[in-house]
Amino acid sequence: xxxxxxxxxxxxxxxxxxxxxxxxxxxxxxxxxxxxxxxxxxxxxxxxxxxxxxxxxxxxxxxxxxxxxxxxxxxxxxxxxxxxxxxxxxxxx
Amino acid sequence: xxxxxxxxxxxxxxxxxxxxxxxxxxxxxxxxxxxxxxxxxxxxxxxxxxxxxxxxxxxxxxxxxxxxxxxxxxxxxxxxxxxxxxxxxxxxxxxxxxxxxxxxxxxxxxxxxxxxxxxxxxxxxxxxxxxxxxxxxxxxxxxxxxxxxxxxxxxxxxxxxxxxxxxxxxxxxxxxxxxxxxxxxxxxxxxxxxxxxxxxxxxxxxxxxxxxxxxxxxxxxxxxxxxxxxxxxxxxxxxxxxxxxxxxxxxxxxxxxxxxxxxxxxxxxxxxxxxxxxxxxxxxxxxxxxxxxxxxxxxxxxxxxxxxxxxxxxxxxxxxxxxxxxxxxxxxxxxxxxxxxxxxxxxxxxxxxxxxxxxxxxxxxxxxxxxxxxxxxxxxxxxxxxxx
Numbered sequence: 001x002x003x004x005x006x007x008x009x010x011x012x013x014x015x016x017x018x019x020x021x022x023x024x025x026x027x028x029x030x031x032x033x034x035x036x037x038x039x040x041x042x043x044x045x046x047x048x049x050x051x052x053x054x055x056x057x058x059x060x061x062x063x064x065x066x067x068x069x070x071x072x073x074x075x076x077x078x079x080x081x082x083x084x085x086x087x088x089x090x091x092x093x
Numbered sequence: 094x095x096x097x098x099x100x101x102x103x104x105x106x107x108x109x110x111x112x113x114x115x116x117x118x119x120x121x122x123x124x125x126x127x128x129x130x131x132x133x134x135x136x137x138x139x140x141x142x143x144x145x146x147x148x149x150x151x152x153x154x155x156x157x158x159x160x161x162x163x164x165x166x167x168x169x170x171x172x173x174x175x176x177x178x179x180x181x182x183x184x185x186x187x188x189x190x191x192x193x194x195x196x197x198x199x200x201x202x203x204x205x206x207x208x209x210x211x212x213x214x215x216x217x218x219x220x221x222x223x224x225x226x227x228x229x230x231x232x233x234x235x236x237x238x239x240x241x242x243x244x245x246x247x248x249x250x251x252x253x254x255x256x257x258x259x260x261x262x263x264x265x266x267x268x269x270x271x272x273x274x275x276x277x278x279x280x281x282x283x284x285x286x287x288x289x290x291x292x293x294x295x296x297x298x299x300x301x302x303x304x305x306x307x308x309x310x311x312x313x314x315x316x317x318x319x320x321x322x323x324x325x326x327x328x329x330x331x332x333x334x335x336x337x338x339x340x341x342x343x344x345x346x347x348x349x350x351x352x353x354x355x356x357x358x359x360x361x362x363x364x365x366x367x368x369x370x371x372x373x374x375x376x377x378x379x380x381x382x383x384x385x386x387x388x389x390x391x392x393x394x395x396x397x398x399x400x401x402x403x404x405x406x407x408x409x410x411x412x413x414x415x416x417x418x419x420x421x422x423x424x425x426x427x428x429x430x431x432x433x434x435x436x437x438x439x440x441x442x443x444x445x446x447x448x449x450x451x452x453x454x455x456x457x458x459x460x461x462x463x464x465x466x467x468x469x470x471x472x473x474x475x476x477x478x479x480x481x
Contacts, residue, residue: 007309007316012250013191014310016297 027054031074033089039064041086048078048087099269101262104232105171105197105255106131107269108239110141111277112195115166118146118157122176123209124259125199129171151176155183155194162192163290163298167243167283170194173259174201174215181219184252188223188314190299193246194253197239200359200410201259202446210447211259213359216387217411217420223314225253225321226388230344230362232267237338243281244328249321251314256387258360260447272336280335318389325386342391344383347373348398351380353462356399356407356425358384361443361450365408368455379459384421395428402436404466406458408477410444418474439465443477454478 011017035048042064049057049065056071057078067078079087099107105128109117117136119129135141144161148154151172158168172180177198187194198216202208216226225245227238235257242253257263290298302310325342333339346366348354357365362383369379382398384391399405407426409419418426422440429435439462444450454477465471 004305005309007312010306010309010313012313013189013298014300014302014306016300017294019295019297 026070028070028072028074031069031072032092033074033076034069034092035067035072035074035076035078035087036090037064037066038086038088041084043084043086045083047081047083051077051081053077094273095271096268097271098266099232099236100127100264100266101229101232101235101257102127102197102199102264103131104236104267104269105239105257106135107271108236109169109195110135111271111274112167112169112240112243112281113278113283114141114143114169114243116144116146116158116161116168117170118148118154118161118168119170120148120151120154120172120176122151122173124201124211124263125171125173125176125197127263128197128199132169151179152183155180155187155196158194158196159183159187159190159192160290162187162194163190165291167247168192168194169196171197171199173199174203174209177215177219178203181222184219184222184224186299187252189310191250191314191317192252193243193250195239195242195246195255196252197235197255197257199259199263200256206446208446209259211261211360211410212445212447213256213410213420214412214445216254216256219254220388220420223251223318224388225249225251225318225325226256226386227253228256228358228383228385228387229262230258230360230383231262232265232269233338234340235262236269236271237332237336237340240277240281241325241328241332245321245325247281248324248328249317251317251321256359261360270336276335280332322389325389340385341394342384342386343394343398344385345398346381346383348380348382350378352378352403353459353466354380354382354399354402354405355455355458355462356382356384356405356421358387358408358421359410361408361410364450364452365455368452368459371452372456372459377459377463387421387424390424390428392428395425396432399425399429399436400432400434404439404462405436406439406441406462408441408443408458410442412442412445422474437462437466437469437471439471440474441477442474448478450478 044063246253407422
């Protein structure tokens with residue numbers, strides 16, 4: 001995520017001049033557990049991707065899955081959804 | 094140039110017409126009503142080409158003004174007391190979204206008890222809304238301040254409230270000099286303003302400012318109103334060069350060698366001046382300082398003009414129940430606090446709910462300021478003219 005802007009840099013009146021800029025916004029600050037994906041166990045079924053309520057799961061080039069930690073809140077739904085236990089929830093340090 | 098007999102309210106309406114506004118959104122309320130009534134007449138008879146939006150409340154009036162202003166239109170509205178209070182939340186949006194709205198606020202007491210007469214409780218309750226506040230004492234000043242307001246607002250991108258005392262200024266007919274329309278257009282030219290809402294641009298306005306952003310966005314308003322001092326000074330100077338009347342941030346009367354002074358705001362100033370002039374003839378070194386620009390507060394002027402006096406009385410036409418003092422007194426005292434030596438300050442409240450403040454009351458206030466200086470200690474706030 002990019003550095004937060006200072007008051008001199010923010011467009012006047014809080015106007016957002018770039019459409020879709022909210023994708024740059026880090027919404028993960030309350031996460032206490034982070035999903036860690038084991039590519040070897042992954043069967044590429046996509047259940048984690050379907051169940052993630054935040055759209056935080058991304059698809060790797062090889063068809064396996066991983067997480068975008070800017071959006072992941074650490075709810076653990078992906079771990080529950082994974083039939084082959086390829087996802088482990090690891091406590092944030 | 095022509096000279097007309099106009100009420101303070103009509104003077105505002107003529108200024109708005111000559112400034113060639115694009116949008117007026119208004120809801121009637123005493124004692125403001127005749128401003129927007131006159132403007133609706135101007136629009137109806139073709140003298141003013143503007144969109145006149147009849148809204149169902151002041152909340153909607155201010156909301157419509159914010160929306161219209163964001164498209165780059167020059168907008169105006171007017172209100173009083175309950176109407177201003179009803180606009181409360183939108184006032185902060187107007188400044189936060191940096192919309193250069195001009196509003197006349199015809200000062201009236203806030204209910205309860207229901208009261209349509211003058212005091213300053215309405216505007217004082219909005220002092221933290223991020224609006225520039227100008228205060229006038231006559232119909233001519235109301236006209237001039239309204240014109241200046243458009244130019245200031247559009248330059249610093251902040252809303253401006255022009256305050257005129259209900260009935261005392263708003264309904265009193267006085268000779269008002271109206272400059273030629275051409276000269277006014279030269280002063281407040283119609284130009285495309287910073288246009289932020291348009292089908293041509295994909296901008297988002299009125300967005301959420303979460304804890305990571307709100308603080309910085311709010312500070313932009315703080316910075317803008319601080320820096321507006323320079324623009325207010327320039328606009329006033331240019332107004333003076335073009336039209337021959339200049340007002341500055343404060344109006345000083347017999348302050349050169351004064352030892353004692355009263356600080357006033359609005360129409361009370363006139364009576365204070367008459368009394369000061371009488372006392373001068375009796376050898377008393379008294380003066381009057383009237384605040385014309387309340388936001389941003391004229392800190393430098395207050396320090397320069399009051400710092401070396403023996404005693405200063407501050408006349409508030411509003412109260413802060415339960416507070417350590419009242420709104421205007423608090424500003425003057427805070428400003429002088431930073432100075433090592435300062436005059437003894439005495440707080441007065443007068444004229445609430447339209448109560449007349451006659452010359453004798455000012456005479457006694459000047460006397461009380463002198464008394465507290467002699468005693469070496471200020472008294473708790475004195476409620477002038479209050480019956481026990």
